[in-house]
Amino acid sequence: MDKIKILVTDDHPMVLEGMQTMLSQIGFVVITGLARNAYEAMELIKANLPHIVITDISMPEISGIAFAAKIKNEYPGVKIIAMSTFNERSYISQMVQNGASGYILKSAAKEEIEEAILTVYEGKLYMSVELELNKKEQQEINKIPILTSREKEVLALIAEGFTNPQIAAKLFVSPYTVDSHRKNLLTKFEVNNTAGLIKLAAKYGLV
Template sequence: MSTTIRVLIVDDHPIVRDGLRAAFNAAPDIEVAGEAADGAQAVRLAGELAVDVVLMDLRMPEMDGVQAIRRLRKSAPEIRVLVLTTFDSDSDVLPAIEAGATGYLLKDAPTDELLRAVRASHRGETVLATSVAGLLVGQVRKPARGGLSPRELQVLRLVADGATNREAAARLFISEASIKTHLLHVYAKLDVRDRASAVAEAYRRGLLD
């Protein structure tokens, strides 16, 4: 059984694709299965080429990366999507994670870090650039405004019904990493530390029926 990881490179700049292809081709366990210049092409090729990991830029013509991630989550949920971009603002990071990205790296990442990230993503692990991880932690620590968001309530209702993170992710067509992030937000807003306490506190406050 082959352990080669088939990667689809998605970026609208040919020079970026060339550099990534060269880096991956030098790795014995990674194969560049194809390349795409926009999100629509990425969604089509991902299924045709039977890829394992999609390396996705965010800002592209025709269809941007976040839209493409959403499409892939519905059409091929087994494919891991690792964002590789120059942008690390919350307006870029949070929509990508919410859409189902399993990792988020910046284009200035060293080649060895990128290779490790692809391998980790293939194993189902979440990979985040340091600045991105810090941003998500900052979001979790923000004081609650107006209670839980609609998505946070959706996640909490599924947890209250006994769903695991994986089951909740499948129901909502998002990644397990997104479920964990939403639960961290819930814990912070309700001032609790675990799932059971979050559910109990939500019922106490009348947030759940």
């Protein structure tokens, strides 16, 4: 098989060094770049398009969550594996929502990183074995709806308690358009009312 091109983004030099050492021991991988922030990473992606970006979640200026959304918007074919020291469900939800296909902890062994890369490269979702997600939680992650950027804006304003006309005024669109987005959100979350929508969105870490 052709080598899988990987770019790693993390603001800690020690983590980048460790990942470089580990990835260089994996025969089917080639490292296209190491970046200390999202800005550097976007330049490297532009220069040499990788198959997969492995990125830290907690970074200064642009978080891994916002960075994932930017990659998916500009380079939809690039797969993303989130990397974190935090074993928190909300981060997983937000990364998956913004386009990540994998989630590993920084303490992951080389064998697990290999498995994560192969799984994500094949178009599947990979969650770290250390997270010990039970079957129900795995299903919950798979159920997180994919929202457009406008739907995310409308959802955030709904959660803040704004009415359709108020949201319309804030976003410079018609109340009819807002109502359409609201209905789409209810459909995507498979709920019947606003209360159910906000409850589920909060559960997934989207508001």
